[in-house]
Every structure is written in C-alpha cells, then in structure tokens.
Amino acid sequence: MSELGDRAVLHDVYDETGSRVYHDVSVRDTHEVRELVALVRRTPGAVLELAAGSGRLTLPLLALGRHVTAVELSAAMLELLSERLAEAPERLRERCAPVQADMSSFALGRRFEVIVLGTTSISLLDEEGRAGLYAAVREHVAPGGRFLLSTVDIVRSGGVAPTAEPEAEFEVVGASGRAYRMHEYWPTEADARTVTVFPAEIGDEDPVTVCTTTVGVLPADRLEAELVGAGLTVLARHSLPDGGWRHHDVLLEVGVKV
Numbered sequence: 309m310s311e312l313g314d315r316a317v318l319h320d321v322y323d324e325t326g327s328r329v330y331h332d333v334s335v336r337d338t339h340e341v342r343e344l345v346a347l348v349r350r351t352p353g354a355v356l357e358l359a360a361g362s363g364r365l366t367l368p369l370l371a372l373g374r375h376v377t378a379v380e381l382s383a384a385m386l387e388l389l390s391e392r393l394a395e396a397p398e399r400l401r402e403r404c405a406p407v408q409a410d411m412s413s414f415a416l417g418r419r420f421e422v423i424v425l426g427t428t429s430i431s432l433l434d435e436e437g438r439a440g441l442y443a444a445v446r447e448h449v450a451p452g453g454r455f456l457l458s459t460v461d462i463v464r465s466g467g468v469a470p471t472a473e474p475e476a477e478f479e480v481v482g483a484s485g486r487a488y489r490m491h492e493y494w495p496t497e498a499d500a501r502t503v504t505v506f507p508a509e510i511g512d513e514d515p516v517t518v519c520t521t522t523v524g525v526l527p528a529d530r531l532e533a534e535l536v537g538a539g540l541t542v543l544a545r546h547s548l549p550d551g552g553w554r555h556h557d558v559l560l561e562v563g564v565k566v
C-alpha cells in the first residue's frame with residue numbers, strides 16, 4: 309500500500325467495488341461445496357442460507373431441487389446474486405428468494421428444515437452478533453432440522469498452531485482471467501486476520517483498486533461451546549479439505565430442539 313501511495317484506493321471487500329473483486333476471486337472456488345451439499349441432502353425440505361453473498365453456495369443448493377431463501381446484508385452482493393440468478397435456468401431461479409437482512413437479527417416468520425452458514429462467515433460477527441444469530445436460528449429451524457456452519461479449526465489434532473509467520477501472500481486467478489495477489493496478515497494466535505487483495509500486476513493505472521476485510525478467527529472448540537451454551541446440540545464435526553488458506557476449516561452439524 310505504501311509503495312502505491314495516493315494511487316491506492318482502499319475498498320471493503322463487500323462494498324460496491326469490492327464485491328465484484330470478491331465475486332471474481334471466489335465464484336469458482338469449490339471449497340466446502342461438496343461436503344455441504346452432501347449434508348443438506350440428508351435433510352429434505354426448505355433451506356435458509358445465511359450470508360449468501362453472490363451465490364457461490366446458493367446455486368449448488370438450488371441445483372439440489374430445494375427452495376432456498378438467501379439472506380445477505382450487502383446490497384452490492386445481493387445485486388451480484390440477482391445477476392447470477394438471472395442467468396440461471398428458470399427452474400433454479402424460481403426456487404430462490406433473496407432477502408436483504410442481518411443474520412444476527414432477522415425474523416422471516418417461518419421455519420426451514422436446513423439453515424446453512426458457510427465460508428466461515430460466522431466469524432464476521434462479534435459475540436453479541438453471534439448470540440443474536442443463535443436466537444434467530446432457534447426461531448427459524450423446523451422440528452428435526454439442522455444448522456450447518458463452517459469455521460476454522462486453528463489447532464489441529466497435534467495441538468500445533470498452523471503457522472508462526474504473520475504474513476503470507478499468494479496469487480489467485482479470478483473467473484474473469486484477471487490475476488490478484490492475496491495478502492493475509494495473521495499474527496500467531498491473533499483472533500482476527502486481515503485479507504487484502506491487490507491486482508497481481510500493477511501498471512500505470514490510477515487509481516489502483518485494493519480491497520480488504522478483517523475477519524475474526526473463531527476456533528471450532530469455542531464455537532461449539534457457544535452453540536451448546538445457546539441450547540443447540542452439536543451432532544458432528546466434519547473435516548473439510550484444505551482450501552488453499554493457511555488454516556483448516558470444519559463443518560459443524562447442529563441439531564436444534566424446537
């Protein structure tokens with residue numbers, strides 16, 4: 309950023325400009341899709357997807373033949389989801405209901421057999437936000453339903469932190485063919501990590517778009533304890549294949565007594 313000086317214009321990764329970059333780098337990412345879809349398949353019925361973004365998980369869920377209510381806070385991300393739905397076959401599009409709402413406080417007035425919160429997005433909420441989310445989940449799960457959510461699993465079975473290096477950088481090619489440099493700043497044991505996305509090649513363009521987000525790191529053990537404290541039942545912890553990041557993610561299968 310300091311090398312770029314005034315040429316750098318910083319955006320939140322979910323704002324109007326940032327959401328296009330997020331969408332470009334993530335839309336082809338298949339991380340956790342297969343595992344999530346397999347778990348959803350086990351519980352027939354309507355799906356409520358939280359923090360749906362531009363639909364990376366929504367489209368595969370619709371492809372299962374389910375009705376999906378897709379909750380998302382950012383208008384820019386919802387716009388991208390609408391664009392994707394407009395291009396999707398009608399049989400998928402007609403089963404999707406996008407809703408602009410905050411996942412830590414929503415009231416949709418109905419229950420769903422499955423509630424999904426993928427992409428470790430629970431870590432975007434603070435403790436108060438998570439308490440609101442758990443309360444809303446209890447109000448929206450149908451009897452016998454499931455809450456499926458992913459988070460990071462910081463300390464692997466060996467009890468070793470994933471890395472001691474605070475900074476890492478890797479290159480990603482987006483769906484558009486554009487290449488990006490992703491920079492992650494995550495001091496050891498810090499409870500948040502900052503991800504910043506630069507163009508991989510910087511010519512003489514001005515401004516240079518740089519997108520950033522800081523996400524909490526919510527270890528699975530802590531999340532499980534919170535879920536139990538909120539009256540939910542953790543039924544299983546499913547391991548996810550590494551997604552190219554320095555941390556390992558898990559998918560929690562949670563039951564809710566209604």
Ligand SMILES: C[S@@+](CC[C@H](N)C(=O)[O-])C[C@H]1O[C@@H](n2cnc3c(N)ncnc32)[C@H](O)[C@@H]1O
Pocket residue numbers: 322334358359360361362363364365379380381382385409410411412426427429432
């Ligand atoms: C990491 S992205 C995941 C998007 C999508 N599920 C995917 O896999 O690409 C997190 C999403 O959560 C949304 N978000 C952040 N805070 C939220 C909140 N309080 N309620 C609903 N959505 C939220 C962001 O706008 C963003 O689209």
